[in-house]
Amino acid sequence: MEYAVILVYSTTHALQIEKLLREHGVECKLIPVPRHLSSDCGICVRIWRADLELVWALLQESGIEYEGCYRL
């Protein structure tokens, strides 16, 4: 199993996404943003790569803003 991450604009958005995913039973964890993806000092949401499509659909439906989804 491999990971993907959702990059967000702020910690507030990360916490919103974490809540959304947990409500839908999607496993996730907040981690520091990997340096190769961004120089931002904040956090991002790590998910299983297998959940990417579901997560993408949930994010579209919720309207929560995010920067992008990336495979690790």
Place this chain on the structure above:
Amino acid sequence: MSSDSLIYLDNAATSWPKPPEVAAAMVAFLEQVGANPGRSGHRLSIEAARIVYATREKIAALFNAPDPTRVIFTLNVTEALNLALYGLLRPGDHVITSSMEHNSVMRPLRALESCGVQLTVVHCAPDGTLNPTDVATAIRENTVLVVLNHASNVCGTILPVGEVGQIVRQRGLLLLVDAAQTAGVLPINMQAEAIDLLAFTGHKSLYGPTGTGGLVIGHRVALSQLKALKQGGTGSRSEREQQPEFAPDKYESGTPNVVGLAGLEAALDWIQRRGLAEIRAHEMSLCQQLLDGMQAIPGLTLYGPCQASLQTATVSFNIDGLEPSEVGLRLDEQCGVLCRVGLHCAPAAHRTLGTFPTGTVRFSLGAFNTSEEIEIALSALHHLALERH
């Protein structure tokens, strides 16, 4: 005199005591979390951010605001009001307010007036009540904003913000409400009452610690329209030297008061458990008891609506022949009754009530006051008034 025997009637300045859960949550944060929210990716930093975000969500739920990211935390309601007023108003704009405002609204407006903002102060009746039609009449072509307190900090008069909200919305303007005296005790529904900006404090009827408060931004306000008061580190978009444009980061620079917000979150939970309606009913009952008792005291003049259902549990009065400061001192020294005297940072309100520049004595009740305390305070007043006559 120990603090147990004191009767604290200064809840409009800040509520005391606080629910014990508030201090417990603050100690737990300092001892077990302590980290800076949103600045690092480790577990304690995320835990601190969780506390801040949970508090945002609870504030949004309490005021029926749809978007928790638009709950902006500030030091107090004064900073929140300054953010809204300085953020929105530009030279040439016209703004309407009432003659019952606190200086937290009046002073920024007077300062903005000297920078080219036009100001109309709508006069309230001598009991502090506002006729919504008078607000409608004051609207001009360049009016952008109406600012009102939800209830007076001097005499408790509740202003008709819902009715004004409808007028304001029909005319395409914005409504800013100063809920310093009402958040947590009167129901506030930003969507139903058409409130576009709501400024609140955490340490009065929300029962949190001092150093907490905020501005809730409704959806009719574009973030591009509302300037930030300050810029700085947000823990987000760190590669850029320009402030982020999204909420809450646009308006929240620097490390927030997480320990205070931990306390505020616990206080919001406490309000939820006890019930806002129950707190209001308790305070109304005590307020009516106080008003009825005061009306039977010779030489005591009451100000405001003098009816518990038309006001918060804040009562202003004077005793013939005694300066307010003298009444306050004697109540404190002889009876352990703590209240506030003078002008209460609201000269315009006192002019409206006819009590400027002498001021009044103010008793303001809270959720922890009891009927026995009101009886003791009334008998102390009776004594003072009889001594005088």
